[in-house]
Amino acid sequence: MIQTLFETPSAYRPTDAEMAAPVPPVEAVLFxxxxTIFQMIDLETWLRRVGAASGRLPRLDEPGVLAETSQQLRTAFRLPAVVALQEGRDLSAERHRRAMRGWWERVDFLRGVEDTAYxxxxxxxxxxxxxxxxAVLRALRDRGLRVGIVSDFAWDLRTHLTHHGLDSLVDTCVISYEHAREKPDPHLFLKACADLGTDPRATLMVGDNPVRDGGATACGLRTYILPAEHRTGERGLTDVLRLVA
Structure with a gap:
């Protein structure tokens, strides 16, 4: 079905001999x-940037406004109408923008400046x-491994890689909004393997979601799932290097 709908020159169909042979060594790592490898700036910093760009920064410094805004964001995100908007939001830039607007318009500080916030x-x-x-991306590069990103994201994340000077360490990016598909859709993982020229069985997927990222196992990839915690320090990515030794 994948080959019928998409031009993906890689598929998971190991032969009987391959199934009996030793597992191939890892040749590529997808993140x-x-x-997993990037995080958004903290909430207060983002709100202050929105405030500065919209002229509302003085309001944010009023007593209790920052705490109230944080609480309104959490409360609004649990509303059924807002939850419904998040479904499939990374399938396109338009759906993501609509999902964010539907959330932020319920927050006093962000209402009316949703475009600025976006x-x-x-x-x-x-x-x-x-x-x-x-350090981990460079170490993988030094070992001769290919590196890719497979992400549910609604805009071109390559801009963030380039801004931080990491674009040269990533060989391919397969992003959901560019394919109108979200993980764990096998097409995304197989497309990344095809881009890298690697057998899915010789590829490791690293992520933080056991359903979306762990779904790569259905395509023959190995997976490593990080704890889904809000890290402010190192992510624990050095463990990946031991898996590809």
Whole structure:
């Protein structure tokens, strides 16, 4: 079915001999982007950027406004109408923008400046690599492994890689909005393997979501799932190097 709908020159169909042979060594590593190798700037910094760009920064410094805004964001995100908007939001830029607007318009500080807030969300410097991201990507490169990103994302995350000087360490990016498909759709993983010229069985997928990222196993990839926690220090990516030794 994948080959029928898409021009993907790689598929998971190991032969009987391959199934009986030793597992091939890892030749390529795929990473999720958000909360795996990059994270968004902290909430207060983002709100202050929105405030500065919209002229509302003085309001944010009024007593209790920052805490109230944070609470309104959490509360609004649980509303059924907002939850419904998040479904499939990374399938296109338009759906993602609509999902964010539907959320932010329920927050006093952001209501009326949703477009400004969105510009600050996708700004090149609004997403930053974890402290151990660059070192691990360089180590993989030094070992001769190919590196790719497979991410549910609604805009071109390459702008963030370039901003931080990491674009030369990533060989391909397969992003959901460019294919109108989200993980764990096998097409995304197989497309990345095809781009890298590697057998899925010789490829490792690293992410933080056991369903979306772990779904790569259905395509023959190995997976390594990081704890889904809001890290402020190193992400624990050095463990990946032991898996490809």
């Amino acid at each position: 999720d982007f958000s909360n 510009r600050e969300l996708i700004a090149a410097d609004a997403w930053i690599p974890y402290p151990d991201t660059e």
